Amino acid sequence: MRGQYRQQLLARSYLRLLRDSLCNRHYPRQEASPPHPTELRQAEGVLAEVRRRFADHPEAQVKHVLRQLTPELAVEWFRRNSWQAYTLLDESGLDNIQRCTWEVLEKNVPGDLIECGVWRGGSCIFMRGLLRAYGDGRRQVWVADSFQGLPQPDPQVSPLDAIAHEFLRVIGGLRCSQEEVIENFRRFDLLDRRVRFLPGWFQETLGSAPIERLALIRLDADYYESTRQALEALYPKLSPGGFVIVDDYGSAGLEARRAVDDFRRQRSIRGNLRGVNQNIAYWEKE
């Protein structure tokens, strides 16, 4: 009993350290400097082009987003790639992965874990660390990404994504290479044969991926089409009692939410959508 307690304490401390390292919380955070005139000039240029291209767009939501966009906001997007962290998630996002993973292990829900849209790999590294800390010896962690950044959205299908893309394009659409992600796993001593990479565009990789069952699907691909493609390909493989986490459900300038709502409506999925923070929502498959 005492040994078991010590084991739990060690696992908890390891996961705490892992989370803090992935979010780069061990060093004092630098105050964000005000936008530099060169950054602002670049942002104004992209903003003017976006306003010109979408000026006559009929949708009220597009007009609303165009009104909200400022060069300062655009600079925030530009700076995302210079974050000193392995994940864009905050404490609550990692906590949500931890709780869902714990629950599927506790309830013995069969299947692997996957993230679609991984950037530097931080949340997948965390998933692998969770399986190790909780003593799981079977499940795989699937790491699905183009490793070329976000795809160009079709403005006819998802105009808000197309607008966001113009800003994200400036920083290579959050591109991070597979080699870099592999190296990141290695740095945390979490690269082994239970980490499986699915490099390429979701529409080409997910449908034919050699995944049998899933217990956790994490979607963090920002756009309507990417989110929709991942749901179509993977939801049938999710075990009852498993979870779908959608990172951008609450992101106003992106259309992941519409993809989820369309998908759930068309499949008559009733599982309660629970919010984690401003952006993230998840549900359990019935």
Ligand SMILES: C[S@@+](CC[C@H](N)C(=O)[O-])C[C@H]1O[C@@H](n2cnc3c(N)ncnc32)[C@H](O)[C@@H]1O
């Ligand atoms: C916001 S980032 C992911 C952030 C990451 N989950 C984290 O924890 O920081 C979005 C990622 O989705 C990927 N992506 C988006 N749509 C995709 C698609 N259709 N196929 C493959 N990768 C895609 C991009 O390459 C990018 O790495």
